[in-house]
Amino acid sequence: MIIILSTGHISGAHLNPSLTIAFAFLRHFPWAHVPAYIAAQVTASICASFALNGVTVPSVATGQAFALEFIITFVLLFVVTAVATDTRAVGELAGIAVGATVMLNILVAGTSTGASMNPVRTLGPAVAAGNYRKLWIYLVAPTLGALAGAGTYTAVKLEDTEAGPPRPVRSFRR
Template sequence: SLSHQSGWIVIVFGWGLGVAMAVYAVGGISGAHLNPAVTLGLAFVGDFPWKEVPSYILGQMIGAFLGAVLVFLHYLPHWKETEDQGAKLGVFSTGPAIPNTFANLFSETLGTFVLVLGLLAIGANKFTDGLNPLVVGFLIVAIGLSLGGTTGYAINPARDLGPRIAHF
């Protein structure tokens, strides 16, 4: 597509704005639980009931899978024209700049920790009505710019696993 090789800044802002719009869309329904790590983090600190964790995580995984199917259908004409298998996989999953299991796991764990900590901080502060989703989007951008270059920063097990399953 025309956005092929548009650069890291475009990718990071695309994710940040996408997450902000998703939070606007479902925040009032589910508390904007888009990420199993966030759901688990909130349950650990007592801000979310443990009995609802499994159904939320299942919904997050199904949502990520269905989102990936829609992306596949959207780009259907482009798949035939693209021979680079890595570029195709990159649409569905993140990948490290340098493969190193320990370093990559540390990077994703740190990014996810910063995400959950940032969300707890955002929740503890009072913003003007309607600004929280935008602040969450900027948090995603900040994590991407500061920590995301090493692994592509999935920071969301559903965002990574669901689309990987759809890819196969």
């Protein structure tokens, strides 16, 4: 939350390549910037992880770990997309909304999967510790969850209207 509030105005607080990819896919972020952002995210994760020299490995079955990481990242990106792309959302309190979502996700999945929600959050420790066991879960599930969560909010958000309360829009854009 502190990072989002303090640097969000500089970089959009893109700490997660799943978020960067989802936002580029939905045209909220230029594809041309994606490689540099992901390179910075991966580098930062690996550097931080060598400092900590820890690793996250799921304590539940592979399918359960995949489902948990998908769901918590879905929830995270649903909230992030709402507060980052819809001016009617919480505005300056976006960092609190995102931070609270991360905290809730950690409470739900922390003991089972480490509540990664971010491929580089787990890649860095895996590289530092030399432990790549089940790493694919942390690369694939958060990215798919991010695309699904951001896409779902984009599909269900109400369009802005000049007069009166927002009304549902019936469109099925892809």
